[in-house]
Amino acid sequence: MSKPTILVTNDDGITANGIHALVEAMREIGxxxxxAPDSPQSGMGHAITIHNPLRLHKVDVFKGIDAWQCxxxxxxCVKLAVNKIxxxxxxxxxxxxxxxxxxxxxxxxxxxxxxAMEGAIEGIPSIGFSLLNYKFDADFSAARHxxxxxxxxxxxxxxxxELLLNxxxxxxxxNEMKGIKICRQAMAKWKEEFDERLDPAQxxxxxxxxxxxxxxxxxxxxxxxxxxxxxxxxxVEFDFTAHHAIPVLNKLQWNA
Amino acid sequence: MSKPTILVTNDDGITANGIHALVEAMREIGxxxxxAPDSPQSGMGHAITIHNPLRLHKVDVFKGIDAWQCxxxxxxCVKLAVNKIxxxxxxxxxxxxxxxxxxxxxxxxxxxxxxAMEGAIEGIPSIGFSLLNYKFDADFSAARHxxxxxxxxxxxxxxxxELLLNxxxxxxxxNEMKGIKICRQAMAKWKEEFDERLDPAQxxxxxxxxxxxxxxxxxxxxxxxxxxxxxxxxxVEFDFTAHHAIPVLNKLQWNA
Numbered sequence: 343m344s345k346p347t348i349l350v351t352n353d354d355g356i357t358a359n360g361i362h363a364l365v366e367a368m369r370e371i372g373x374x375x376x377x378a379p380d381s382p383q384s385g386m387g388h389a390i391t392i393h394n395p396l397r398l399h400k401v402d403v404f405k406g407i408d409a410w411q412c413x414x415x416x417x418x419c420v421k422l423a424v425n426k427i428x429x430x431x432x433x434x435x436x437x438x439x440x441x442x443x444x445x446x447x448x449x450x451x452x453x454x455x456x457x458a459m460e461g462a463i464e465g466i467p468s469i470g471f472s473l474l475n476y477k478f479d480a481d482f483s484a485a486r487h488x489x490x491x492x493x494x495x496x497x498x499x500x501x502x503x504e505l506l507l508n509x510x511x512x513x514x515x516x517n518e519m520k521g522i523k524i525c526r527q528a529m530a531k532w533k534e535e536f537d538e539r540l541d542p543a544q545x546x547x548x549x550x551x552x553x554x555x556x557x558x559x560x561x562x563x564x565x566x567x568x569x570x571x572x573x574x575x576x577x578v579e580f581d582f583t584a585h586h587a588i589p590v591l592n593k594l595q596w597n598a
Numbered sequence: 599m600s601k602p603t604i605l606v607t608n609d610d611g612i613t614a615n616g617i618h619a620l621v622e623a624m625r626e627i628g629x630x631x632x633x634a635p636d637s638p639q640s641g642m643g644h645a646i647t648i649h650n651p652l653r654l655h656k657v658d659v660f661k662g663i664d665a666w667q668c669x670x671x672x673x674x675c676v677k678l679a680v681n682k683i684x685x686x687x688x689x690x691x692x693x694x695x696x697x698x699x700x701x702x703x704x705x706x707x708x709x710x711x712x713x714a715m716e717g718a719i720e721g722i723p724s725i726g727f728s729l730l731n732y733k734f735d736a737d738f739s740a741a742r743h744x745x746x747x748x749x750x751x752x753x754x755x756x757x758x759x760e761l762l763l764n765x766x767x768x769x770x771x772x773n774e775m776k777g778i779k780i781c782r783q784a785m786a787k788w789k790e791e792f793d794e795r796l797d798p799a800q801x802x803x804x805x806x807x808x809x810x811x812x813x814x815x816x817x818x819x820x821x822x823x824x825x826x827x828x829x830x831x832x833x834v835e836f837d838f839t840a841h842h843a844i845p846v847l848n849k850l851q852w853n854a
Contacts, residue, residue, distance in 0.1 A: 382649065384648060384649070385645060385646040385647070385648040385649075386643070386645045388643030388644060388706045388707055389641060389642045389643040389645045389707075390641040390643070390707055390806060391641070391806060392640060392641040392806055393638065393640070393641075395795070395803040395804060395805050396792075396803060396804040396805070396806065397801075397802075397803055397804075398802070398804065417643070417707075418806065421790045421792075421806065422792065422804065424790070425790045425791070425792055426792050426794075426804065447719065447836070449838055450644045450715065450836060450838070451644055451645075451646055451673075456643060459706065463703065463787055464787075491852065491853065492852075494853075495850045495851060495852050495853070496850075498850070498851065499847075499850045505843075506840070507847075521852070522852045524844050524847045524848050526837075526839040526841065526844065527837055527838055527839045529837060531719055531720075534677045534680070534681045535681070536652075536677075536678065536681055536682050538682075539651070545653075546653075546654070547651040547652060547653055548651060548652040548653075548654065548678065548682065549651055549652075550646060550647060550648055550652065550674065550677065575847065576839055577839065577840040577843035577844060577846075577847055578838045578839065578840055579838050579839065579840040580703070580706065580838075581782070581783055581785060582705055582706070582783055582834045582835050582836075582838070583782040583783045583832055583833065583834065583835065584762070584833035584834055584835040585782065587761070587833035588780050588782065588833060590833075591755075591763075591780045591831065591833055592780050594751045594752075594754070594755045595751060595754065596747065596748075596751050596777070596778045597747060597750075597751070
């Protein structure tokens with residue numbers, strides 16, 4: 343394969359350390375183009391911008407790499423990159439490296455994974471990378487290594503149709519990593535708690551917070567892999583049909 | 599079953615005609631509580647609000663019904679309803695009736711369906727309803743009828759674990775509807791187009807637009823059902839693992 347064209351995006355914004363680590367990993371593999379949000383978009387899920395226009399500005403923040411910042415969501419970035427900047431599909435789309443985990447149920451809240459999902463819907467093999475550390479100044483060196491490893495493996499395995507991977511990386515030094523494990527999404531969830539406060543005008547407001555609860559003890563899950571020092575790789579689907587439920591529902595009485 | 603408690607939300611905002619039609623349908627079935635966004639949230643996907651605090655205000659917009667408007671996304675509304683207002687799980691969560699289709703791949707962009715998905719993740723049987731008409735003043739009378747029919751069927755089929763339905767309703771008079779059909783999500787997608795314009799300062803901006811492309815001709819899909827006058831009911835999954843891809847990925851060379 344000649345040098346692949348690699349579209350890089352994220353949800354923490356174009357100035358985040360995580361996307362800089364990802365660009366460094368990708369420039370060793372192919373021709374890199376960056377289109378990323380101009381501000382943090384964590385928790386945006388698969389949001390798109392339909393009630394506001396979008397802005398796109400070329401910026402010089404990655405040495406020698408063509409990069410644009412976009413006023414929209416991570417999904418908007420992928421749509422604009424393919425349709426207005428590249429005017430064709432890149433060979434692969436990578437998103438991240440996210441500051442914080444997107445394992446298990448977090449896949450559905452994650453802007454990082456939504457950008458990758460949008461790539462996959464467009465027919466581009468796509469990977470979201472996340473590091474299990476929320477800090478702005480986290481050390482991305484081991485994560486950067488594994489981003490390269492996974493991307494190379496995917497490029498060698500192609501051509502793919504509809505490949506979408508959710509890759510989470512434990513926050514460990516490289517020599518303590520056990521390797522890569524293909525997993526399923528753990529059926530875990532957040533137990534919400536709202537931190538209730540009063541503003542200076544004595545009006546109530548709430549901060550969303552919560553605890554992560556994992557009752558799924560399977561050793562084939564991403565949570566197990568991460569807790570045991572593995573990089574977790576979960577293949578992700580965007581046919582959301584619960585096929586097993588169709589016969590059950592057909593037995594119901596649908597009196598119209 | 600005694601009178602069920604029904605949580606109603608949407609993504610078009612608490613003043614939309616669609617949620618008023620849904621409340622009218624639900625008040626014939628159970629005890630209704632409304633928690634809905636204070637402004638339109640279309641296309642918000644599974645967004646949550648983590649960088650801003652949330653506001654919640656009791657409002658009197660549905661005669662005799664306890665209702666709150668929330669500054670957050672549809673998903674935030676469900677989280678706040680369960681954790682701060684009801685302090686327990688309702689018997690069912692219904693979202694909509696959306697002004698516009700959420701069939702096929704639209705399930706992933708839809709705030710309506712994300713609210714319902716959040717309900718299902720919490721273990722509440724949840725249904726998103728959408729009418730195939732985007733107009734603010736669309737006629738919701740047939741949709742309102744089917745919202746009642748589907749909700750009653752689900753309540754009679756219970757107790758459910760993890761039930762999540764994506765219900766789309768053709769824009770037809772009631773007497774032209776063919777009935778209800780259980781379907782799978784059609785594997786269709788949007789072909790984006792960006793409408794490029796200049797603002798008064800001669801700076802470029804873009805409006806997201808596009809064409810819906812459906813290469814999936816299966817007669818078991820939601821698109822087929824809707825095109826043929828049926829209400830489509832797609833059971834939806836929130837284990838996004840592409841289980842079939844796990845053995846394929848395990849054959850790759852993962853050189854770490």
